[in-house]
Amino acid sequence: DAKTTQPPSMDCAEGRAANLPCNHSTISGNEYVYWYRQIHSQGPQYIIHGLKNNETNEMASLIITEDRKSSTLILPHATLRDTAVYYCIVRKEGAQKLVFGQGTRLTINP
Amino acid sequence: DTAVSQTPKYLVTQMGNDKSIKCEQNLGHDTMYWYKQDSKKFLKIMFSYNNKELIINETVPNRFSPKSPDKAHLNLHINSLELGDSAVYFCATQAGTSGRELFFGEGSRLTVL
Numbered sequence: 557d558a559k560t561t562q563p564p565s566m567d568c569a570e571g572r573a574a575n576l577p578c579n580h581s582t583i584s585g586n587e588y589v590y591w592y593r594q595i596h597s598q599g600p601q602y603i604i605h606g607l608k609n610n611e612t613n614e615m616a617s618l619i620i621t622e623d624r625k626s627s628t629l630i631l632p633h634a635t636l637r638d639t640a641v642y643y644c645i646v647r648k649e650g651a652q653k654l655v656f657g658q659g660t661r662l663t664i665n666p
Numbered sequence: 667d668t669a670v671s672q673t674p675k676y677l678v679t680q681m682g683n684d685k686s687i688k689c690e691q692n693l694g695h696d697t698m699y700w701y702k703q704d705s706k707k708f709l710k711i712m713f714s715y716n717n718k719e720l721i722i723n724e725t726v727p728n729r730f731s732p733k734s735p736d737k738a739h740l741n742l743h744i745n746s747l748e749l750g751d752s753a754v755y756f757c758a759t760q761a762g763t764s765g766r767e768l769f770f771g772e773g774s775r776l777t778v779l
Contacts, residue, residue, distance in 0.1 A: 590767075598758050599770030600709065641707070652697070652722055654768055656709040662774075 560644045565661040574631040576660050578644030581625040586649045589620060591629045595638040596658070600643065603629065634664045669693050670771035672757050673752045678777045679747060687774045689757030697721070698740040699758040699768065700732060707754070715740050744776075752778045 561579040568574040580589065590605040604611055604618045606627075611618045617630040631638055643659040670691045679685055691698065699722075714722035718734040726749040733768045744751060757771040 563779050592768075594709075597773070599758070599772050600768070601770070605767070638683035643709075652716075653711055655711065656701075658708070 562642075562644050562657065562660045564605050564658065565663070566614055567663050567665055568631075568634050570636060570664050570666050571633055574634040574638065574662060574664070576629040576631075576642050576644075576662060577626065578629070579626045580644070580646045583646050584648075586648065587646045589618065589624075589627050590644065590645040590647055590654070591616070591618065592643045592654075592656075593638075594643070595637075595640040600656070603642075620634055634662075636664050636666065638662065639664045668772075670757055670759055670769050672755075672771040672774045674774060675772065676777075678776050678779065680779055681747055681749060683747050684743070684745045684756065685747060685776070686703065686741055687757075687776070688739065688741045688756055689771060690739050691757075691759045691769075692738065693759055693761070693769060694737075695759040695761045695769070697760040697762070698734065699760070701740050701756040701758060701770075703754045703756060703773070705753070712755075713740075713742075747776075747778045749778050752776055 588605050588607050591603040594599045594600045603615050606618045620627045641659040641661050653654050673688050694779045697716045699714045701709050713732045715734045717761045731743045734740045754773045754775045756773045758768040760766050760768050
């Protein structure tokens, strides 16, 4: 699976949009971009995933660049409960494994 | 009802002991996993089972033996515990065999003294 690069940490003010970048310049055509988060002391939680098109659900939006070499996870109105480590993962279609990197520690400040 | 439940949540034991962590899921998913998260917070896959059959074994020492008595359970037995086994162990499940989201349990924190 392609490797991803994320900033180790980010801060965002409560109520503002949190934009978390991810680089995956070696992504191949059949690899999806997944986002998970891990709130302190809890198990990882699925957020969203996409292949080429932008995706939106009740938690977040995923914007994937046209060349698919990077993506941005957007939390539109961040709350204190969104403080967590966010993992961007590239996973082949049909792959059994989900391989976690170091992620971005996002802190939402009041 | 918790979808993926692990027991115990906390386990403190001495080096050399044998211990088990249990995982149960009520989602009807076919695939179950064990992940280990060490003190540096790095999440690493250990095992994957599909319909009680071992699919992935990520070069984990053979002191670790997963057992799947049925599709809803995947237990992790650890023999001769070592200090380096101290970690949080997460169970996860997935519908089907691949390409879908994983659902994680709350974790079991193992401390080996």
